[in-house]
Amino acid sequence: MENRYKTALVTGASSGIGRMTAKHLADQGYKLILVARREERLLALKEELGADISCHIIASDLRDTAAVRQAIETLPEGFRSIDVLINNAGLAAGTEPAQNAEWNDWEEMISTNCMGLSNITHVLLPGMVKRNCGHIVNIGSVAGIYAYRGGNVYGATKAFVEHFSRGLKADLLGTQVRVSNISPGMVGECEFSLVRYRGDTKKAEAVYNQVEPLDPSAIAECVVWCISRPAHINILNMEVMATCQAPGGLAVSPKE
Ligand code: 8X3
Secondary structure, eight states, X not given: OOOSOOEEEEESTTSHHHHHHHHHHHHTTOEEEEEESOHHHHHHHHHHHOTTSOEXXXXXXXXXXXXXXXXXXXXXXXXXXXXXXXXXXXXXXXXSOXXXXXXXXXXXXXXXXXXXXXHHHHHHHHHHHHHTOEEEEEEOOGGGTSOOTTOHHHXXXXXXXXXXXXXXXXXXXXXXXXXXXXXXXXXXXXXHHHHHTTTOHHHHHHHTTTOOOBOHHHHHHHHHHHHTSOTTOOOOEEEEOOTTOOOOOOOOOOOO
């Protein structure tokens, strides 16, 4: 099937789901704009994708909303009509109960997962509507659906992502612009847990010990599937868990 869309922007493209999504989109012949903080990783990915793939990189922290805006508003010729936005960048920081959490962690999650995502969406949306063509894929999390201990602000930011997606869908009624929210559960082969445990490799590795989590490619395939549905079909929500994971975190505390 020929792609209706030609150009995609992927945030958090330097690793994990973002990197794998970029590779899958490159396989489908997309022109790519890759956004992430680590320039050297983006350059390495660009090289790996090969000279046949048109690829522009933006090495920027999504929390720097003004810099991201400027980079998008001054994209080189040939990259300005973005059809697909993959809002993948995001992080979990810490697993402490809310009463013991670090404020900086909360601030970083809110400013990346909510502010960064909203900013880039706000910049790209008018063009999509004007061209009456586009697809926004937000990467949420099962943590935004099921509350678990230590998930506090991380889960809340992902609930924001899901509800924002529904709100966008409501506002975009009558246009050909589609919105999907994909909520993955535990994903291995990425830096998610390493970041969450602030670089503590032992704790991060323990999360995946003796289990078979999703891999980034599984979610990249979901992204590609959503955007390649016929134009009259909008997959609004996908919840994807590894077989070894399940919700069910209700807890009680014994009487004193
Ligand atoms: C993270 C998924 O299951 O680790 O987005 O909370 S989980």
